[in-house]
Amino acid sequence: MRYETGVCTWTFGDLSLKEIFQRVSALGFDGVELHGDLQSFTPAYVRSLMDEHNLKVFSLTPDNVDIVHSDSVIRNKAMDYYRQLIDFAAELGNPVVSCHGDVGRVKALTSQEQEEALLVENVQILADYAADRNIRLVFEVLNRYESHLINRAGQAKALLKAVGRQNLGVLLDAYHMNIEEPSLAKAIKTTDNQLGLFHIADSNREGIGYGHTDFKAVFAALDDIGYRGPVIMETTARGPNPFTPVKGNAYLQQLEQFLQASLGYIRTLSPLSIH
Numbered sequence: 001m002r003y004e005t006g007v008c009t010w011t012f013g014d015l016s017l018k019e020i021f022q023r024v025s026a027l028g029f030d031g032v033e034l035h036g037d038l039q040s041f042t043p044a045y046v047r048s049l050m051d052e053h054n055l056k057v058f059s060l061t062p063d064n065v066d067i068v069h070s071d072s073v074i075r076n077k078a079m080d081y082y083r084q085l086i087d088f089a090a091e092l093g094n095p096v097v098s099c100h101g102d103v104g105r106v107k108a109l110t111s112q113e114q115e116e117a118l119l120v121e122n123v124q125i126l127a128d129y130a131a132d133r134n135i136r137l138v139f140e141v142l143n144r145y146e147s148h149l150i151n152r153a154g155q156a157k158a159l160l161k162a163v164g165r166q167n168l169g170v171l172l173d174a175y176h177m178n179i180e181e182p183s184l185a186k187a188i189k190t191t192d193n194q195l196g197l198f199h200i201a202d203s204n205r206e207g208i209g210y211g212h213t214d215f216k217a218v219f220a221a222l223d224d225i226g227y228r229g230p231v232i233m234e235t236t237a238r239g240p241n242p243f244t245p246v247k248g249n250a251y252l253q254q255l256e257q258f259l260q261a262s263l264g265y266i267r268t269l270s271p272l273s274i275h
Contacts, residue, residue: 003266004230006058008199010035011236011255013246017041021049027259031056033232034095036063036085043091058230059096059138059197060089066102067126068118068149070109075118082126090133096197097130098171099123100140101149104243108148119149120162127165138171138196143179146242151180153187160194169196173234178203178213185214185221192225200262201235205242207258208265219269233262 009032012020017040024032034046034057050057062085065078082099089097101119108115123139130137141156142149150156156170170191174184181187188195202211237254239247245255 003269004030004056004058005263005266006031006033006056006230006232007259008033008035008061008232008234010061011234011245013244013251015252017046018049021053021055023256025053025055027256028263029055029233029259031058031230033057033059033061033234036060036088038063038081038084038088043088046092056230057092057095058232059098060085060092061098061140062100064103066105067099067122068101068115075122079122079125083129086126086130086133086135089135094134094136096136096138096169098138098140098197099126100142101147103142103146106145106148112148115149120159123159123163123168124165127163127168131165131167136167136169136196137165138169140171140199141173141176141180143176145179146176151176153177153181153190157190157194169194171197171199173199173201174213174215174218175199175201175203175205175234178211185217188218188221188227189225195222195225195227195229197229197232198222198227199232199234200266201233204238205234205236206238207233207235207260208262210258210261215265231266233259235259235262 007024007029009020065081067078069075086097089095127137144151160168177184177187202208203213204211208215235258236245237247237251
């Protein structure tokens with residue numbers, strides 16, 4: 001058995017979705033995580049690309065919206081966007097839908113307690129909406145430089161307990177974990193069977209082997225908890241501004257170099273033989 005592998009389409013920048021699918025297929029991946037730019041494509045078009053390139057859509061990652069903003073107009077617009085994203089997933093064949101806070105907002109506009117309460121309330125609403133459409137949600141754990149809400153696996157577990165919905169899981173990302181967690185392996189084991197999706201990038205957000213993350217321990221922990229979901233690559237080329245994947249004229253060449261190295265590493269693994 002090998003891990004299914006995917007690439008987040010966001011990492012390819014402004015390329016058309018058709019070209020992204022072509023490149024991901026040529027690299028040898030099994031599928032994609034689709035960035036939820038819902039104005040740019042339809043479920044029917046995405047399905048045609050899936051069929052043409054023999055790729056799965058494992059998950060949908062959201063655009064940058066804010067479901068805990070103090071302005072109810074902004075907050076409600078964000079909730080409406082997530083409903084549209086969930087509906088899109090239902091039409092596409094029920095991939096996982098991830099959610100998170102406004103990426104780049106690192107402090108509360110009102111108070112931390114008020115925004116955490118809003119987070120619980122609105123994730124409950126979204127989880128119920130998703131459950132009615134047979135969709136599983138995962139909440140993504142981001143580092144402190146990108147979000148002030150949920151930064152560690154233990155906090156994510158507490159959120160899931162507060163929300164209390166069976167169709168809500170956790171999305172962990174090795175890059176964010178490298179910043180926040182004392183031990184990536186222990187963080188993975190903390191989430192246990194609530195880990196619904198896993199993102200991969202090395203400590204510097206480059207490909208596996210270009211940083212200092214102990215991926216042998218990471219995959220051993222995934223094996224220990226029985227994780228059988230996809231591994232989604234979310235690496236970027238080198239360069240400033242972590243909020244854009246476009247890092248100069250040669251970014252695609254470097255991105256694909258990182259993706260090839262990462263896929264090569266993962267393909268050498270078997271969940272039963274990495275200890």
